[in-house]
Amino acid sequence: MRLFLGITAINRLALICLSIVVGGGCAGRVGAQPAGIEEDRDANDSPPHLISVWTHDASTTPEFGVIKRAAETFNRQQSTYKVEVFPFYMQNYDERLRNAAATGTLPSLLELDGPFLYAFAWPGYLRPIDPFVPPELLKDLLPSIIAQGTYEGRLYSLAQFDSGLAMWGDRRRLAAAGVRIPTIRNPWTLDEFEQALARLAARGDVEYPLSMTLYAIGGGEFYSYAYAPILQGFGGDLIDRRDYRRATGVLDGPRSVAAMKRFQSWFTKGWTRPVFDREDDFEKGRTALTWGGHWKYRDYRNALGDDLVLIPLPDFGQGIKTGMGSWSWGISSTCRHPAGAWAFLAHLMSVDAILDITNINGAVPARYSALARSPLYGAEGPLALFAEQLAAGHGVPRPATPAYYTLRKEFNQAILSIVAGGDVQAALNAAARRFDEDIARHRGYPSP
Secondary structure, eight states: OOOOOOOOOOOOOOOBOHHHHHSSOOOOOBOOOOTTOOOOOOTTOOSSEEEEEEOSSOTTSHHHHHHHHHHHHHHHHOSSEEEEEEOOOSSOHHHHHHHHHHHTOOOSEEEEEGGGHHHHHTTTOBOOOTTTOOHHHHHHBOHHHHHHHEETTEEOEEOSEEOOEEEEEEHHHHHHTTOOOOOSSSOOBHHHHHHHHHHHHHHOSSSOSEEOOTTSTTSTTHHHHHHHHHHHHTTOOSSOTTTSOOOTTTTTSHHHHHHHHHHHHHHHTTSBOOOOSOSOTTTTTSOSEEEEEGGGHHHHHHHHGGGEEEEOOOBOSSOOOBOOOOEEEEEBTTOSOHHHHHHHHHHHTSHHHHHHHHHHHOOEESBHHHHHHOTTTSTTSTTHHHHHHHHTTOBOOOOOSTTHHHHHHHHHHHHHHHHTTOOHHHHHHHHHHHHHHHHHHTTTOOOO
16 A cells, blocks of 8 residues: 655744755855744754765775765754764665554655655655755756656655766777767767677787676666667667556557667677676786776776777767666655754755865766866866766656566666577567556556
């Protein structure tokens, strides 16, 4: 049975002033909270009110250190709330969240991986944050940040950063094969992309031209993130996005089938290989191109130096499509002090705090004003292409449905079957059917 936990009684304390959100600095003060935001009033709960925060980062990671320092700064700046950040210790963070949600023990503020947000928003485990977010902040956010955080027309989360998906290339090998370096404004067409792979293969100075990063752990989240843009580039998709309640006819429709048959042909022609037992083919010069994300920049730069070039994904006929989405922050519906949770989230969304974390993890800053100051993603930065793709609207969010868990699993299985030479139509039929069965079991995941 669906559970929706409503907003509770009133307390007029506390919100970090909008200068934190709109401006670049982290300094702030406690001020008026947005109208309609209510908090529990408990005579035994005197300030400072505890705001518990869960992050997916382990205590030994640099990212956790950045979040912890942000909490310490926030706590020094005001006395109404006290933020405590808890690192992740167990092996499966998502399982920890689901168990806490089921038992009503979620923290005040929690980190969620992009597409899993919807499975927490639909049952009412998260509270919409629309009333908190000022228009000035919304205007400064990449469109992909808002798209990822929105479910059924309400905003449930904000992220400090987004991800970037493209191809990395070896400039020297591409030049030797006479392959043009594409741009966002003039990307490779499907034919030009395949001609490039054929030329690289004919030269014989690599084991195979393109790594598709199939080694990603059991597919995990990477397959739907990285290969769905191929479907979308052909005009197909994972799901019917008009209501997110049907995959049949879309995931297994003619355009998606055409996309995956072409994808399979890259393997049969030897232009790419199903490599699962190693992760360094591009760094070691076994390939000239690799299909991947921003998180590999430092490894690739160290290996290739000035020969490293970032290349947009090809235009397969429907314009450039690319993956997007990353970790974001949401406020639980059981949070007793939502204004305090938002105050800390506003602090995390300041330009300085965004740059603190993205300079460590290399991800795409969520705000235009942060991008302008980023050494990686600014106008002359080596990763500016990732930001340009997202700002131009080329990123396609993973489907905003609580059934995404099932969709991801079934698409991963379809990819593995296709790579192994299986029948494309049959693999996509099976994936679409199982997703629709999940939707039917939950009666379409009706809105509240």
